[in-house]
Amino acid sequence: MCGGGNRAAGRGAAFLLLRGRAGRAHSQAAGTTACAVSRGPLRLHVPEPTGRPGRETDFSYLYLAPAGAVARPPVDVSPRDTSDLAYTLIRVLDDSGRAVGPWTPSLDVDRLRAGLRAMLKTRAFDARMLIAQRQKKISFYMQCLGEEAVATAHALALEPGDMNFPTYRQQGLLLARDDIPMVELMCQLLSNQRDPLKGRQLPVMYSYKRAGFFTISGNLATQYIQAVGWAMASAIKNDTRIASAWIGDGATAESDFHTALTFANVYQAPVILNVVNNQWAISTFQSIAAGDETTFAARGAGCGIASLRVDGNDFLAVYAASAWAAERARSNLGPTLIEWVTYRAGAHSTSDDPSRYRPGDEARHFPLGDPIARLKQHLIGLGVWSEAEHEATAKELDAEVAAALKEATKYGSLLDGHTPPLESMFEDVYKDIPAHLHDQLRQARAES
């Protein structure tokens, strides 16, 4: 018997489900190499996505499970008893838009409608900003098209005072809130005189302490261990607040990710460790970060951390898993790692052209669909939403975004020279400006 069979025999029903989907790929592998072990010259294995431009993707690598099929353990489950959940896929919304199974959250209709609105707002915001970049109003942009459910539903499961340590693709955390004006976000994107970050950061690298949104670095993975440190501090101070760390599939290869898992488990830090697996890190396919035949959630399980693998395009599943992890963190039950399986439907950034490395229509074939369409279908099924309301809301939000952009543009932009003043370059390097920077400011003024 090949290795995979033994592994499956040792696991629960959820894992068998997973292997059922993966069986084809596995038996192919078995036929060529695994069973008849033979020593030949050594070969280096370089993972390759099944799809490339002109070659359709075989999504069986995703190891899906049907909606409602995965058990929901109590929050005080021993992490070692969650390892099956790291290899399967927690889903609530089935293909017809019904909420099924033990992970179905109790969210009232108003909150569901607010969630749909937050996703629509995020999509409308991204779409307008993408155009603004193409029109050369802003220098650079990164959208989260197709991943809107992950941040907006997660935001719903956190409490005031909790701190997210996001990547550049969690703008949904901010757009799901009512207290961060879109005009202010846009001033950051425009790097103009009203940019709260004084034009120091690339567009999208927001910082909103007041909204529980840690300053985005632009370096990858560094925030992951910082989030664990923040959570440790909250525990040291006997606080009630928790941290939520964010990372993409590609950046899990950085040492800061693995360090964060070690620290989180060692100190049982009250932190949610989110891995947004959107399949692509610029042109790097997810298996280049993790290798074949594993999951990102399995990284957590290996560190002794309760770990879930969840349908990231399923608003209800995202909320349910986030709430489960938050409850664990807040109850001194330690960290939870959650892999959100989703798809980066857009380019990595405005400097990227994904048609050069993946099939142009891959997003349409992604088996977990579109998060907005799925929640919309669910709400229509419940009889609390309609196509007409949906269209009207989308239009209204687009008009809101357009009006905000018009206002923000009044305050100028990087490209028309309405940038922060020269002296701001020398501020905030240290708390107080030291003598050598005063000298350099004088020199910069004299020479400009």
Next chain:
Amino acid sequence: MASMTMIQALRSAMDVMLGRDDNVVIYGQDVGYFGGVFRVTDGLQAKYGKTRVFDAPISEGGIVGSAIGMAAYGLRPVVEVQFADYFYPASDQIVSEAARMRYRSAGDFTAPITIRMPCGGGIYGGQTHSQSPEALFTHVCGIRTVMPSNPYDAKGLLIASIENDDPVIFLEPKRLYNGPFDGHHGKPVVPWAAHPMGEVPEGHYTVPLDSAVVFRPGNEVTVLTYGTMVFVSEAAVNESGVDAEIVDLRTLWPLDLDTVVRSVKKTGRCVVVHEATRTSGFGAELVSLVQEHCFYQLEAPVERVTGWDTPYPHALEWAYFPGPERVAAALKRTMEP
């Protein structure tokens, strides 16, 4: 006042700050139960408990990265990197994160952390327990780099570093932990108990960051130095007969340029001494600053006495170490023209 070694003075600084500020936490490899491989945190866990002083996994990146997160929460972490030679895995967290947290977030988040690291050689530590990487930090905008040379300054500077709102790299010359080493390695160790700078107040006081001190006044040549080389330079001055003024920089960056310039303008000559490798070392910055600010007062080329541009060797440690003979020779050369 009490007689303290540098180890005791550093411990006293942390003891004082743990007592004064509930937001101070201390952690690193072996620092908790055991009290650190150099015993600097000995007894602090027993006194303040396991959530204020604790052991960390062997991961410098994790230690510094988690400290940045704690600082973002509102704590004032003081972390130990067991040897300065081991800080490299934490480089990204120091250079790209701690140093720029205030700047990139326009003050929304800050990183008031202190990173302690024993540095320098003279203990037969070989190439991974002897390095002086200060120039790698002084090149980074947004952090402060401090290196005391004696127990009094060590305690005052460490308290000032912990209270400072910028991230501080606090380098501790390990050869000075137990006594003022003058570079004559064959001689018995002089304990701090026999030196006036071993007299340290027991309570709270600070030595301001950004302030150099004239360690030995003199008229013929200025020696710009810090850490272990302060006492080596003193021995060289005594043995060469050159009436040199020794400036102990104490804080390397941001630098107390006024004290440096005042001294060099007075003497008209300058020798820069450090234990670290020469090329692109902090001495190069000092020589450049002296040239910019004192060119018309200089009567001789500025000399550098440094470690050689090689890894710190185990067997040939004293051939590498810039001892008093090499410093004295440079002082004499500088006086020649």
